[in-house]
Amino acid sequence: MTDQALPAGLQTIRDDFLALGQSDRLQLLLEFSDDLPDPPEGIIPEDAWERVPECQSPVFIHVATDQTPPVVNASAPAEAPTTRGFASILVTGCQGASREEILGIPLDFPQSLGLEEAVSLLRLRGMAGMIWRIQRQLTDAA
């Protein structure tokens, strides 16, 4: 793992979670879930989305690697709010981050949010799958 700092957006999100008590952390995750931005319509072709099979519900990731800085998009159904929340954290937290910063996000970032007790470790693992796929899309495009 690199010793590079987290993207500033993710750092702020992590600090926000850790400043809260357990039940408020779940509420904050719900807010992220509610606020997952809709991907720009008609710009990303359907076959460019990548399914994240590590998640228990259908979540799709797309990184606009041709933009500088790259833009992370995600799509997940309303019936899977936890997954939507994780996706939203990554989409929001990567905004404005450079390619190198995104590539430096450690795969154990989800465990640093203090959600194990409120969400359970099992449910957190899908988020690592999203990070890994975002990073792979970036390296594939290089």
Added chain:
Amino acid sequence: MPVAPDPAPELQEYAHPERLVTTDWLAEQLGTDGLVVMESNEDVLLYDTGHIPGAVKIDWHTELNDPVLRDYLDGEQFAALMSAKGVSRDDTIVLYGDKSNWWAAYTLWVFSLFGHDDVRLLNGGRDKWVAEGRDLTRDVEPRPSTDYPVITRDDSTLRAYKDDVLNHLGKPLIDVRSPEEYTGERTHMPAYPEESALRGGHIPTAQSVPWARAAAEDGTFKPLDELKAVYTEGAGIDGSDPVITYCRIGERSSHTWFVLQHLMGIDNVRNYDGSWTEWGSAVRVPIVKGSEPGDAPARS
């Protein structure tokens, strides 16, 4: 005091119709004294996005398990949980949830280990309630806390451990996982790689009856004659022998346990909650690969 059962005609053919309620009935009964509605989901935030008015959230993963051991709460922990949720020992509990009630059935099964007498499932679960356009709210109405008694958990009647399964081989055993998990092609459900095991396959002699064969398209349970076709004609379950069900951690097999025990009225059905995540990683237990059940190994 328990609430009178749902008299809906479509439920009356089941062995224990009092274990199910319809969405119509529940909509009318909301707010009745002695009725506690509880939502139990795979997704830990789904309740928070909107739930049946007055429903209490209960999470299998984070609330019903011991935080350290792979085991359920003990009697004292369970009493504390139920008291905090405002449930009394003689309350009628109606459970519902996502994924065709997998986790609601699992929660019902855990409540049954503690002998909570009147615990029912909402037929069709959360999806049916939502599909019918019924009320949902984000408001949480805290219930006054209660003094739920400390009850020793009874693992001898409804729960099977690995050694119980080893001694059971040759008697009816139902594997409710997907066909790919049964044959050993996969060691986990297609979208659940984290709930894996070291070996793929099934327990020798287990019949493959995926859980969804008990469910109609709208998530309700199939009529009794169709259930009999699946389990009695299809898998030889007629109540003459004890039965054990399993999946990967016991949630889908709780759904099947509910069907056999409460809808078909088969006595002596146990759920093996260790399931494939234990069996498929345990040292020196017999495993069969492929689509045939296989034979029970000779006893030494």
